Amino acid sequence: MPPSADFGLTLSFYGLATLTVVSALMVVSLRNIFHAGLFLVLAFIGVAGIYLTLNAAFMAAVQVLVYGGAIAVMMLFAIFLTRNAMTQGNLSGRFQAPAMLAALLIGVLFSYAFLMANWASGKGAAEYLPPEQVADALFNQFVFPFELASIMLLIAMIGAIVLARTPGRETEDA
């Protein structure tokens, strides 16, 4: 690989990582939940870019479609439907410090464990995995979980309808 390509990868990784982490910090710290939701979309797009730097083009497309599209729209709808929530921000006071401590501890421990781990990196690693190969694995090796996932989605859909239905209007004449 020419050094310029390496430099481009480094630059795009740091740029996208900064975008993602700053957006994520905004998501957890902004008092206005609607603005937090918009930053969540930005964080999702940043993660999609990170997937691109990992040569996972199909995953990047799925990330933009499912997270940047479907889940983001659902979150914003939930914010609009629960309207008085706009003013509520973070927990004030007693849980703030323990939460930050726990998050810092987990972050440091995970980073340490990941850096110390003896990954079997190098030989055999796939430089570039074309989407055809992902599809091949999905529909051959993992076809049973794939079918199970469709059943799970159906159950989740029915469950969501049952939960969100207005109670006391089962006969639905309006």
Next chain:
Amino acid sequence: MIEIGLSHYMVLSAVLFSIGLYGVLSRRNAVGVLMSVELLLNSVNIALIAIGRYVGGAGATGQVFALFVITVAAAEASVALALLIAIYRDRGAVDVESATALQG
């Protein structure tokens, strides 16, 4: 400049995970808690895809697992938001501290 490797992605994943964990623990609005959960799932996906890219012999397994995580996340989000709307209709708020019906 140093070459980007597996450890860069893993540390990014750990940072994103801890931010999401902080959000889950500290957010009072239930929609905020859900958004933080999505951050957690995204950090796990970064780790899975990075391992699939850099660790030998992983093949497409990392990406397929990340796909399943995305599928489960979509199901989780839809059910959780339905639950949230039911709670909102019942109590007029989505404050996680007000949902104490199951508290002993």
